[in-house]
Amino acid sequence: MNNPVRKTIATVCLSGMLDDKLRASAAAGFDGVEIFENDLVNSHLSPEGIRDRCADLGLSIDMYQPFRDFEALPAEQHETNLRRAERKFDLMERLGTDTMLVCSTLAPQAIDDDDLAAEQLHALATRAAPRGIRVAYEALAWGRFVNTWEHSWRIVHQADHPKLGVCLDSFHILSKDPRPTGIATIDPEKLFFLQLADAPPPDMNLLRLSRHHRLFPGQGSFDLTHFVDQVLATGYTGPLSLEVFNDVFRQSDPGPAALDAMRSLLSLEDGVAAHGPRGPYRVGITEPTPSPELSGWAFAELDVDERSATEITTTLSALGFVHTGQHRSKPVQLWQHGDCNVVLNRTSEKTSEWGTAELAGLAVESRAPDSSAQRARELLAPRLPTQHADTEAELHTSATPDGKRIHFCRTEGDDPTSWRTDFTATGTPPAGAPVLVDIDHIAVAEPFDHFAESMLFYRSVFDLRPQAETEYAAPFGLVRSQALGNRSGRIRIAMHAAVLRRGEWAPEVPDPEHISFGTDDIIGAARSMRDSGAPILRIPENYYDDLDARYVLDPELLSEMRMLNILYDRDDHGEFFHFCTDLLGSRVFFEVVQRVGDHRGYGAANTPVRMAAHRQARLHRAT
Numbered sequence: 001m002n003n004p005v006r007k008t009i010a011t012v013c014l015s016g017m018l019d020d021k022l023r024a025s026a027a028a029g030f031d032g033v034e035i036f037e038n039d040l041v042n043s044h045l046s047p048e049g050i051r052d053r054c055a056d057l058g059l060s061i062d063m064y065q066p067f068r069d070f071e072a073l074p075a076e077q078h079e080t081n082l083r084r085a086e087r088k089f090d091l092m093e094r095l096g097t098d099t100m101l102v103c104s105t106l107a108p109q110a111i112d113d114d115d116l117a118a119e120q121l122h123a124l125a126t127r128a129a130p131r132g133i134r135v136a137y138e139a140l141a142w143g144r145f146v147n148t149w150e151h152s153w154r155i156v157h158q159a160d161h162p163k164l165g166v167c168l169d170s171f172h173i174l175s176k177d178p179r180p181t182g183i184a185t186i187d188p189e190k191l192f193f194l195q196l197a198d199a200p201p202p203d204m205n206l207l208r209l210s211r212h213h214r215l216f217p218g219q220g221s222f223d224l225t226h227f228v229d230q231v232l233a234t235g236y237t238g239p240l241s242l243e244v245f246n247d248v249f250r251q252s253d254p255g256p257a258a259l260d261a262m263r264s265l266l267s268l269e270d271g272v273a274a275h276g277p278r279g280p281y282r283v284g285i286t287e288p289t290p291s292p293e294l295s296g297w298a299f300a301e302l303d304v305d306e307r308s309a310t311e312i313t314t315t316l317s318a319l320g321f322v323h324t325g326q327h328r329s330k331p332v333q334l335w336q337h338g339d340c341n342v343v344l345n346r347t348s349e350k351t352s353e354w355g356t357a358e359l360a361g362l363a364v365e366s367r368a369p370d371s372s373a374q375r376a377r378e379l380l381a382p383r384l385p386t387q388h389a390d391t392e393a394e395l396h397t398s399a400t401p402d403g404k405r406i407h408f409c410r411t412e413g414d415d416p417t418s419w420r421t422d423f424t425a426t427g428t429p430p431a432g433a434p435v436l437v438d439i440d441h442i443a444v445a446e447p448f449d450h451f452a453e454s455m456l457f458y459r460s461v462f463d464l465r466p467q468a469e470t471e472y473a474a475p476f477g478l479v480r481s482q483a484l485g486n487r488s489g490r491i492r493i494a495m496h497a498a499v500l501r502r503g504e505w506a507p508e509v510p511d512p513e514h515i516s517f518g519t520d521d522i523i524g525a526a527r528s529m530r531d532s533g534a535p536i537l538r539i540p541e542n543y544y545d546d547l548d549a550r551y552v553l554d555p556e557l558l559s560e561m562r563m564l565n566i567l568y569d570r571d572d573h574g575e576f577f578h579f580c581t582d583l584l585g586s587r588v589f590f591e592v593v594q595r596v597g598d599h600r601g602y603g604a605a606n607t608p609v610r611m612a613a614h615r616q617a618r619l620h621r622a623t
């Protein structure tokens with residue numbers, strides 16, 4: 001069995017003082033760190049102190065970085081550079097680290113001369129060698145002359161010194177070429193270090209993208225699975241090291257940020273194991289428990305207070321739901337319509353102006369709930385203690401990064417471990433075909449700072465694939481939306497968050513979240529629900545005039561949609577019809593949707609009008 005691949009993180013990824021970063025890295029389970037120069041310079045700990053601190057925490061120091069503007073400079077500048085390097089080698093000896101990162105030059109005096117670059121790097125490696133230090137040369141995507149990994153490789157090859165190799169950084173490589181070839185043929189003896197970062201699509205200036213918007217693997221647009229497979233296929237045995245410069249992470253509590261980082265590496269290894277290996281690798285990669293097939297939503301759980309409970313149960317009744325169960329030991333109700341299950345939980349003590357109503361739990365059907373829960377734990381989902389009486393089902397419950405409960409269930413008629421057995425029957429669903437079929441999707445709002453983290457969490461724990469990402473201009477700022485779904489399409493999550501941190505002008509209420517129920521007859525559903533008194537959200541006339549301009553719709557259908565407040569979207573795969581309830585309590589609403597054909601969207605194009613309508617309804621009610 002090969003040794004497991006080491007996982008390391010650059011201190012620049014995390015917020016705080018050096019000690020905060022080291023503690024967070026160790027607590028998240030990293031094996032080592034890259035020490036970023038500024039973190040050391042700013043620290044009151046001596047290099048020996050840092051070395052001891054890392055040793056106490058069980059962290060190795062895998063690299064010191066970055067050493068800049070070294071190669072291809074005029075002779076007198078080269079002498080000064082060698083002196084500067086010697087001082088850094090002294091420091092590295094005190095730190096106890098053996099690898100120095102040199103990034104390709106940006107110096108204005110530098111000369112476009114590969115022979116000179118190779119010669120000077122050879123001189124540097126010659127000085128490093130007696131101290132047992134290696135030099136890893138990295139091509140920055142915006143390097144003055146050397147800005148591709150192939151170019152850095154040619155120079156290293158030409159310099160031909162055993163203590164000189166390359167550092168590959170996925171950002172610099174994949175931001176220029178999404179599927180680089182040739183990496184798998186690199187001599188692993190010369191591949192000294194591997195830095196990993198993801199990023200949004202590289203359609204802006206690369207320096208700016210790199211310094212502000214890098215992401216942890218799995219949070220952006222790069223195919224890091226393929227990339228890491230290529231690198232490991234060379235026989236590389238060094239660490240997988242995260243180097244992520246990100247404005248949000250730099251301000252975030254380093255504890256959770258380091259866990260997010262570790263989850264990204266575990267999930268990346270999972271992907272490599274599942275899609276590769278084209279190996280053979282010379283290191284072992286972690287393989288989390290595979291995700292059992294998730295066959296749908298078991299239920300959605302809302303935390304409610306007395307006030308919102310009344311509003312929500314009235315609405316559920318009008319949507320054709322029946323209160324079918326009462327929990328045996330807790331103030332928890334089950335409401336059902338077709339295969340849609342909504343659980344209302346009155347145990348929370350939160351209060352708010354409009355009455356508390358929060359999407360607090362997502363319950364998924366798993367073929368093997370204990371394997372799903374095991375996978376969630378391996379991917380560092382915090383486990384929530386569940387309080388249940390001895391006779392009640394033990395739910396396999398984890399938590400999302402923002403504290404929602406996740407339950408893995410296996411609901412089968414007479415399964416004694418089913419969550420349903422915890423409810424005593426209080427009613428039966430009406431006979432006949434239900435209007436609502438199942439939960440189509442659940443839409444979660446993420447705080448701006450946690451979008452990437454939550455997206456990776458859902459993606460990895462539920463083994464979902466990212467779908468469309470869109471941005472739209474809503475009344476109180478731009479909103480980004482990202483949908484995720486599993487292979488069968490039975491589990492769909494639509495996430496949304498502000499594109500920028502919200503200003504003070506925006507309403508205080510956080511963005512609402514919703515549960516979306518699927519129907520095969522949107523018109524019939526809207527009509528019967530309206531007639532039962534459901535609080536259907538009123539959509540402005542202007543919207544329908546605009547729809548009429550954008551699409552050639554059957555006039556009769558359009559007029560029904562107008563009358564019933566049904567929203568509409570369309571793509572190459574089919575159509576999407578939906579209507580919403582008013583906001584219920586502080587921040588949730590229900591939605592009913594019909595997909596026609598193979599439409600895969602979520603009505604994102606209509607979100608601004610929906611948000612404005614919700615705002616309007618609130619203003620109207622407040623007066």
Ligand SMILES: O=C(O)c1ccc(O)c(O)c1
Nearest residue numbers: 066103138169210211243
């Ligand atoms: O942006 C930079 O300066 C920088 C420094 C060191 C790196 O390893 C890197 O990828 C970028």
Ligand SMILES: [Mg+2]
Nearest residue numbers: 138169195243
């Ligand atoms: Mg780098």
